[in-house]
Amino acid sequence: MNILQAKQILSAYTMDKEIAAKDPDVKEAFEMMSQDKELEKWFLQEQSFDKAFAEKMESISPPDRLKENILSAYSASNKEDFKVDNHSTNSTSSPKWLWPLAIAACFVALASITLNIIKTRLDSSPIDALITDIVAYDAYGRFQKLEPSDWFEIEKILEKNNAPVLHSVPVKFQNVDIAGCLSFSHNDHRVSLICIKKDESKFFHLYVVDLENSNNFKAIPQPTYKIFNERPAATWTDNFHLNIMLVNDDEKDSLKQLL
């Protein structure tokens, strides 16, 4: 090992004593250093520079809301996206003769689900169909662009994005934390999503849909509770806005308490 090679190895050394002990190259470079004062001096200065620069890197802080946004996005997507397949490891070891049966069963299940969705949509009112769409959006949404805000800021942000805001905020909403909001369009309707923080890891999603130019608007003065694709939802209208509050199945009671 020459001095250049030793410097290269020492330059990549990350102050992990275990690595030094296990890695013969690092060990050799250290032995070389113990006999070369110049190399030792160089290494100490190198370490000093590295330490100072690493400290600067550590001082970089993510935006305050990043952690909350990650948990919020996870929570929002969790219902559909993150189901753990308990049988996934077993399926690879299934006998080959089971595969045709499994595929056939999948087809039957898919056909049944598709027919059920089509039937639901045909049977439902336009408003119910809209809510079903929102529920589907909520199940697959990743919500990476939540803008941090509180109740006071939220109106400004949504108005700036030409998105609907709550005309009157329910009294109990005054005390809840907001994780963020975003806006999008669906079938020519502007839609706002306000993510309400229930606790550290749980969130409610409030959608506000602008139905001002819709022929299908029907007033729902008081919150009504209904299950859409297994998601409990409270819906009510406020002027020409349709408000949809979505929670997970185990949060039904909290939903009623909040409204």
Place this chain on the structure above:
Amino acid sequence: MSTHKENKTLPDFEQLVSTYYKPLYRFAYSLSKNENDACDLTQETFLIWANKGSSLRDVSKVKSWLFTTLYREFLGNRRHALREPPQEEWEGIEEPTSLSSQTHLVNSIDGAEAVVLLAEIEPIYREPLTLFYLKQFSYKEIAKILGLPIGTIMSRLSRGKSILKKKFSKGSPKSLIKMDQWDKEHPINTTTKQ
């Protein structure tokens, strides 16, 4: 809402986020040089973990898995962007004019300025260098994350550090004072061990 299925060997989602979101964000920020993109990359990484992480059996590989995933996401995102041709001209390790004064200069900047300096370096050096300065990994782990041979990582770290020190010598970024000026104001005692 429901939480990630409990796994006896793997940390739960919230615990994982709490432990790694800061270093992952720092890595993402250094790669993307943009706060919004860094947030998106960090968030996307955890969401991929939520989908696929349960298949990981070895808890000791969680950290590497997260950083590798973030890096792959970053590469995927910039696939359509023009790639800078790698210019790996090995010139040997240049002896800095004054390493100790460079250390003083590092101390005079903040984290954002450190990233500005790193951002001026070509990605092939910046990526291993960032992982190195995050102090999360050995050079062997850095090689695995970036999918490069160990020797390449070592040479890129060496070369990258040399370039970084040169940047300090030139007094960039803007907020840094010139090396000459610093040396005049702060004479170096070369016999002092740090």
